[in-house]
Amino acid sequence: MLTIGVDLGGTNLRIAAYTPAIGILRSIALPTRLEAGPHAVVDDMCSAILQLIDQCSEGRKLAGIGVGSPGPLELPAGRLHHPPNLPGWDKFDLLGEMEKRLRLPVAIEGDANVAVLAEYTLGLGKELGVDSLCMLTLGTGVGNGIILDGKLWHGAAGMGGEAGHITIDPEGPLCGCGNRGCLEVLASATAVASAGERLIKAGKAQGLAKLQTGRASLTALELAEAARCGDKDAISIYAGTGRALGIGLADLINVFNLPLYVIGGGVAQSWDLLSPSLFEELEKRSYVYALTAPGRAASSGMPGGGTQVLPAKLEAEAGLLGACILPLHLSKTALATC
Numbered sequence: 001m002l003t004i005g006v007d008l009g010g011t012n013l014r015i016a017a018y019t020p021a022i023g024i025l026r027s028i029a030l031p032t033r034l035e036a037g038p039h040a041v042v043d044d045m046c047s048a049i050l051q052l053i054d055q056c057s058e059g060r061k062l063a064g065i066g067v068g069s070p071g072p073l074e075l076p077a078g079r080l081h082h083p084p085n086l087p088g089w090d091k092f093d094l095l096g097e098m099e100k101r102l103r104l105p106v107a108i109e110g111d112a113n114v115a116v117l118a119e120y121t122l123g124l125g126k127e128l129g130v131d132s133l134c135m136l137t138l139g140t141g142v143g144n145g146i147i148l149d150g151k152l153w154h155g156a157a158g159m160g161g162e163a164g165h166i167t168i169d170p171e172g173p174l175c176g177c178g179n180r181g182c183l184e185v186l187a188s189a190t191a192v193a194s195a196g197e198r199l200i201k202a203g204k205a206q207g208l209a210k211l212q213t214g215r216a217s218l219t220a221l222e223l224a225e226a227a228r229c230g231d232k233d234a235i236s237i238y239a240g241t242g243r244a245l246g247i248g249l250a251d252l253i254n255v256f257n258l259p260l261y262v263i264g265g266g267v268a269q270s271w272d273l274l275s276p277s278l279f280e281e282l283e284k285r286s287y288v289y290a291l292t293a294p295g296r297a298a299s300s301g302m303p304g305g306g307t308q309v310l311p312a313k314l315e316a317e318a319g320l321l322g323a324c325i326l327p328l329h330l331s332k333t334a335l336a337t338c
């Protein structure tokens, strides 16, 4: 059994051939030629897909092609709506254009949905033996994927799982979605970098200003390094990120009572810096968490040993792996409902 997975990003395209027994057999990485328009990018994707099928299909049956795409993505239509990371792709029929070129089965999901699928099948979900989980990916924005009873939760138009846009601070910074104080503007890598920039501009962070000398801005990763070296302002930025995340997660835990919440994306690599304030907020704001955390009164009957909140296991590979296993997941869930 062979699948092809595509991780479509605003900067890079990654395409891989995959088998469940071996994992990724071969992969191709290309720049996303946004300036050439969506049709040229789909042409690039499809020629790489056909090249991998040609190289890897000997003796193997192609189960399908899976694509993880930036959103907002309308499903099952596979059409994009004003995707901020793919300018000029509004109303683009991604699924239709790929099927037209390839004449092969193609499945499309939002990028956070394929990431949660990978954690469910190959990462923490598998390790803890749970069949429901919620994942937040903290990157340029905040993505969200939810699996309930073994199936991806889509909502009525494929736009369920947008926890990046739940309100954390009603008076907070303006978000790209039009709302103020979304989780995305308080806990993404962009939010961490902006918080540093605001402090420097206000003349309140001498250490960070020195670090930034000669450059336009500091990245979330550089701020994390500064925090680990004891910079108080960087420490407080990450504590704020953990607090925003804790407030958002407390709501999700109170609503869903799932056994597992996974935090992925680049900012999750600073788990040591953000998790203390995250757990402080969970204890304060979610009685469901307080009662069901591992070892607590109501945790014993839960799969995985209680409400687990953990950093992702698969890190940067989750998106590509999730796209690879998407066709297999869909055929399995289709068989299960027959």
Ligand SMILES: [Zn+2]
Pocket: 164, 165, 166, 175, 176, 177, 178, 179, 182, 184
């Ligand atoms: Zn928003």
